[in-house]
Amino acid sequence: MGKSIASYFYLNVWSRGRDLMVAVCDADILGKTFVEGDLRLEVNETFYKGKLVRLNEALNFLRSASIANIVGVNIVREAIQAGIIHRDAVIWIGGQPHAQLVKII
Numbered sequence: 468m469g470k471s472i473a474s475y476f477y478l479n480v481w482s483r484g485r486d487l488m489v490a491v492c493d494a495d496i497l498g499k500t501f502v503e504g505d506l507r508l509e510v511n512e513t514f515y516k517g518k519l520v521r522l523n524e525a526l527n528f529l530r531s532a533s534i535a536n537i538v539g540v541n542i543v544r545e546a547i548q549a550g551i552i553h554r555d556a557v558i559w560i561g562g563q564p565h566a567q568l569v570k571i572i
Contacts, residue, residue, distance in 0.1 A: 476525040476542050479517030489532035490515050491525050493539025501561025508560040510538055526551065535568040 475494040480487065492515045501508045515538075522545055529535055529551050537546055543564040546552045557564045 474522060474541075475519050476522065476539070477515050477517060478520045478525050478528055479515055480528060486533045487528075487531055488534040489528045490517070490536045491529060491539075491542050492537075493541045494519060496539050496563060501563045503560045503562075506558075506560045508538065508563060508565055510563075529568070532568060533570045536565075537568070538563060538565045540564060 477490075477492050477494055477497050479490045482488075492510050496510050497516055498512050499510050501510075514536075522542075525542060526545060526549050529537065529546055530549075535551075537543055537552065540563065543552070543557055543566055546566070547554050547557070552566045552568055556568075557566045559565075
């Protein structure tokens with residue numbers, strides 16, 4: 468049978484000096500926009516669409532990130548369970564969770 472898109476994530480990575488910036492989103496929300504009140508979350512293909520990866524690869528990059536943008540029900544849930552982000556750091560916009568991570572090195 469086919470693989471569920473829920474088990475895939477788009478990952479984009481930028482490196483500059485010691486900093487590693489990572490953007491990860493659930494594959495099924497790429498290109499969509501979510502709005503709640505004055506907040507607008509655009510899961511922009513230019514920013515999020517890099518490589519289509521499985522969960523382990525996405526989490527490994529998030530663990531190494533000094534800066535990260537994480538959006539989508541599945542990846543945010545998994546990042547919380549892995550201890551990468553805290554559930555209190557998550558905001559909800561139009562039914563989608565979003566978290567940002569910044570590590571001071």
